[in-house]
Structure formats: structure tokens, C-alpha cells
Amino acid sequence: MTNNKLKIKANNLNVYYGEKQALFNVNLDIHSKEVTALIGPSGCGKSTFIRCINRMNDVIDICKIEGSIKIDGNEIIDKDVDVVSLREKVGMVFQKPNPFPKSIYDNISYGPSIHGLAEKKVDMDIIVENSLKKAALWNEVKDRLHEAGTGLSGGQQQRLCIARAISVNPEVILMDEPCSALDPIATAKIEELIDELKKSYTIVIVTHSMSQAVRVSQRTGFFHLGKIIEVDTTEKIFKNPGNKMTQDYITGRFG
Amino acid sequence: MSDITHIVKSYEEELQNLNDNLIKMGSLVEAQLSDSMEAIIKVDKEAADKIISNDAKVNELRATIEEQIVTVLVKRAPMAIDLRLTISTLKISSDLERIGDLAKSVAKKIKPLPHDLPAELISSLRRLGDLVQRQLKNVLDAYLNKSKDSAIKIWKTDEKVDDLTHAAMNEVADFLGQDKKNLDLATHLLFVTKNIERAGDHITNIAESLFYLIEGEHIEGARPKGKDFDPS
Numbered sequence: 495m496t497n498n499k500l501k502i503k504a505n506n507l508n509v510y511y512g513e514k515q516a517l518f519n520v521n522l523d524i525h526s527k528e529v530t531a532l533i534g535p536s537g538c539g540k541s542t543f544i545r546c547i548n549r550m551n552d553v554i555d556i557c558k559i560e561g562s563i564k565i566d567g568n569e570i571i572d573k574d575v576d577v578v579s580l581r582e583k584v585g586m587v588f589q590k591p592n593p594f595p596k597s598i599y600d601n602i603s604y605g606p607s608i609h610g611l612a613e614k615k616v617d618m619d620i621i622v623e624n625s626l627k628k629a630a631l632w633n634e635v636k637d638r639l640h641e642a643g644t645g646l647s648g649g650q651q652q653r654l655c656i657a658r659a660i661s662v663n664p665e666v667i668l669m670d671e672p673c674s675a676l677d678p679i680a681t682a683k684i685e686e687l688i689d690e691l692k693k694s695y696t697i698v699i700v701t702h703s704m705s706q707a708v709r710v711s712q713r714t715g716f717f718h719l720g721k722i723i724e725v726d727t728t729e730k731i732f733k734n735p736g737n738k739m740t741q742d743y744i745t746g747r748f749g
Numbered sequence: 750m751s752d753i754t755h756i757v758k759s760y761e762e763e764l765q766n767l768n769d770n771l772i773k774m775g776s777l778v779e780a781q782l783s784d785s786m787e788a789i790i791k792v793d794k795e796a797a798d799k800i801i802s803n804d805a806k807v808n809e810l811r812a813t814i815e816e817q818i819v820t821v822l823v824k825r826a827p828m829a830i831d832l833r834l835t836i837s838t839l840k841i842s843s844d845l846e847r848i849g850d851l852a853k854s855v856a857k858k859i860k861p862l863p864h865d866l867p868a869e870l871i872s873s874l875r876r877l878g879d880l881v882q883r884q885l886k887n888v889l890d891a892y893l894n895k896s897k898d899s900a901i902k903i904w905k906t907d908e909k910v911d912d913l914t915h916a917a918m919n920e921v922a923d924f925l926g927q928d929k930k931n932l933d934l935a936t937h938l939l940f941v942t943k944n945i946e947r948a949g950d951h952i953t954n955i956a957e958s959l960f961y962l963i964e965g966e967h968i969e970g971a972r973p974k975g976k977d978f979d980p981s
Contacts, residue, residue, distance in 0.1 A: 732828050734965025744828045747753040
């Protein structure tokens with residue numbers, strides 16, 4: 495089941511790293527409270543694309559972005575956009591879990607405190623607890639909130655990073671291969687979490703696992719050489735794709 | 750279908766093996782059906798025995814194909830065309846196995862028959878049998894050539910199979926009406942006719958699976974329906 499409410503709309507997006515063009519006229523609609531999976535061979539531009547959604551590419555000096563990305567109709571590819579508040583709205587989880595070298599509690603409270611979301615300690619306690627609960631980590635860490643986040647297992651660290659992303663009440667969560675460093679059990683926990691999170695958040699996930707894309711997403715976009723080749727419901731893409739290149743890629747026939 | 754092969758060669762080989770076994774099974778079932786038709790027309794009891802014992806080979810191939818499919822599913826998690834191929838092959842092999850069973854069932858009915866059957870019964874049975882054999886041959890060819898148009902044509906022709914079944918059954922009913930002593934023979938022949946018609950239904954299923962394999966969609970509309978048997 496997919497819904498039709500648009501959350502993010504990319505229009506004629508072109509991205510350059512110096513001389514090299516990484517994205518070519520990408521048009522892509524991301525629907526609200528749904529999981530959109532982006533697939534494609536390494537270097538096809540899928541990570542570049544999601545990094546545009548929270549302007550992560552701004553930190554790369556030679557990166558130049560043209561075109562438009564609108565979230566709820568508001569342009570975000572604009573110099574005047576406040577990227578700090580954008581990133582409050584658009585959280586991100588990376589391939590390798592990257593907790594801060596701080597306590598579990600401080601990992602979660604960092605975002606809300608810089609965004610001024612909690613005035614009192616008790617408010618912060620609630621945010622920390624709720625974020626950890628939403629990330630399905632609370633029961634495992636509630637008795638050791640002041641131990642180092644880096645002391646958790648890989649899967650727990652990734653859920654901590656998801657809790658950290660959730661703590662500032664984002665609307666969109668970007669995930670760049672969030673399970674590629676995790677074992678099957680930790681992966682299953684993240685996938686279960688994604689199922690749960692999509693009720694409240696719009697999720698865009700980059701994955702190299704075709705079966706993961708099928709399991710977690712409602713829509714899938716296939717990128718190749720910086721272009722979006724096909725976007726459709728995940729069911730259509732994996733049962734009967736409309737484009738031969740998509741089919742060759744997902745069936746392991748890519749030359 | 751894709752003109753590019755899989756990066757993993759053993760995957761390609763597994764799908765090729767599956768395909769080869771399905772074709773082998775198809776030829777075997779085709780032979781079983783045509784042998785059973787010839788045997789009933791000639792009332793050849795020796796041929797009937799051979800058909801009955803050959804059915805084990807069909808079942809064996811079906812078991813092999815099923816095992817191969819389970820392996821492909823667990824090893825490769827096939828997607829798109831590969832997924833449709835795997836699922837369709839499973840369904841087609843199941844329909845072929847049922848056609849094999851029906852051929853065997855026809856052969857079993859030969860044993861209690863007298864040595865000569867009335868000519869009019871033979872000719873209506875032969876017409877039906879010929880059509881169903883042609884349908885089976887065509888659907889196997891269509892599978893080999895991955896022909897969507899042939900699949901549709903075969904699917905539509907099932908209506909004719911139903912009509913010929915209807916005619917053959919009425920013929921048997923007339924024969925029974927002539928003399929109540931014909932009851933035993935007539936009952937056997939009714940079963941034989943119904944079995945051939947059912948084989949036709951399985952061929953229609955195969956055409957449907959083939960269409961899904963090629964198009965990724967189901968043939969639209971309900972299955973064509975011929976006249977029902979009406980003994981009045």
C-alpha cells in the first residue's frame with residue numbers, strides 16, 4: 495500500500511563534484527510517511543541524492559547543486575535556507591554507526607539541547623526516554639544511560655543513532671545503508687524499527703540489499719550513472735520492472 | 750526475457766537445468782498423453798501397462814524440479830523475471846504432473862474394455878484427444894519460444910475442448926441409451942472423456958502461467974467456457 499501525499503519533490507536536480515557531474519536532471523517524488531528505497535550500483539548517485547535532502551553536501555567545497563528540492567513545497571536548495579533547522583527536520587543515519595564519544599544519555603540529549611527543545615532536566619529525561627523507546631533500545635539501555643554509547647554492540651549503536659535522529663522530532667529520516675555493517679538479527683531489529691517509524695516519519699533508505707529494499711519499502715527508485723532510471727511501487731519494481739536496465743540490475747545480470 | 754546472462758554463472762546453470770528438466774518433463778507427458786489416446790482407441794492393453802509404469806518417471810522429474818526450485822529460492826532469492834520463471838516453472842510442472850496422472854488414469858480404464866469399441870464413439874473421442882494433444886504440443890512450443898500470442902491462443906482454444914467433450918459425452922450417452930447393457934463400457938468412456946477434458950484444463954493453466962511469466966500480469970477475463978455436458 496502506498497499513499498499519494500507528497501513530502502519531498504526533486505526537480506531537475508544536477509549535482510557536480512568539481513568537473514565531475516554526479517546527478518543528471520533527477521526528478522523524484524518522495525511520499526509522506528512511506529519508505530522509499532534507493533537502489534543502484536556503487537557510484538550511481540543515490541547517496542549523493544539523499545545527501546542533498548539535508549544539504550550534507552554543503553560540507554564538500556567543490557560540490558555544486560543546481561535544480562530544486564522542495565519539502566512540503568518549500569525550496570531547500572537555496573543559500574538562504576537555514577541548514578541547521580533543515581537538519582532538525584531531516585535526520586540522517588549512516589552506514590557505520592557513529593555515536594558521539596559520550597554517554598548514551600548525552601548522545602540523545604545533544605540535538606534537543608542545541609535546538610533548545612528542553613528547558614528543564616526533566617523535559618530532557620522524557621525526550622531521551624521517548625527517543626530510546628521509539629528506537630526500540632530503551633529496555634536494553636535504561637539501566638546504563640550514563641555509560642559510553644560506543645560501548646554498545648553495533649546493532650545497538652545503530653539504534654542509538656536512530657534514537658539520536660528522532661530526538662529532535664524530525665519529519666524525514668534519511669538512512670544510508672543503515673544495516674550494511676550489522677548481523678542478521680541486528681538488521682531485523684532495524685527493519686522492524688523502520689516498519690514502526692514509517693507511521694510517523696517519511697523515510698528514504700539507500701540500500702545495496704535488494705531483499706531489504708523489498709522488505710522495508712513501499713516505493714523504489716533505481717539510479718544508474720547519476721540518472722534516475724525507474725521509480726515505481728516496490729512490488730512492481732521487483733516483480734515486473736518496466737525498464738530492462740532495472741531488471742538486469744536487480745536480477746544480478748549487470749554487465 | 751533478458752539477453753544478458755547472470756554475473757554468477759552457477760545461477761545461470763541452475764535456471765538452465767530447471768528449464769531443461771521442465772522441457773524433458775513436457776516431452777514425457779506429451780508422449781504419455783498421445784500413447785494413452787492411441788492405446789484407448791486401439792484398446793491396446795499392453796501399451797496401457799507401459800503408460801501406467803512410465804508415470805513414475807513423470808513424478809520423479811516433478812520431484813526433481815520442485816527440489817531445484819526450493820534450492821533456487823533459498824540460494825538466490827530470485828527477483829523480477831527470475832522470480833516469475835521460478836514460480837511459473839513450479840506451477841507448470843505441477844500441471845504437467847496432473848496431465849501425466851490423467852493419461853495414466855485413461856490407461857487404467859483400457860484394461861476392462863472389450864477389444865473393439867463402436868466406431869462413432871472412437872471418432873468423437875479421437876477428435877477430442879487430437880485437439881488436446883495439439884494443445885499440449887502448442888503450449889510446450891509456446892513455452893520454448895516464450896510466445897505470449899500462442900499462450901493467449903491456447904487459452905482461448907479451451908472452449909473448443911469443452912465443446913468436443915460435450916459432443917463426446919453425448920455420444921456416449923446415446924450409446925448407453927441404445928442398450929442398458931452398455932452401462933459398464935459407457936461409464937468407463939465417460940471417465941476417459943472427462944479425464945481428457947481435465948488434461949485440457951491443465952493445459953489452459955500452463956498457458957496462464959506462461960502468460961504471467963512473459964508479461965508479469967495475469968491473462969485478463971475469466972477462463973473461456975464451453976457448453977456443459979447435458980445428457981438430456
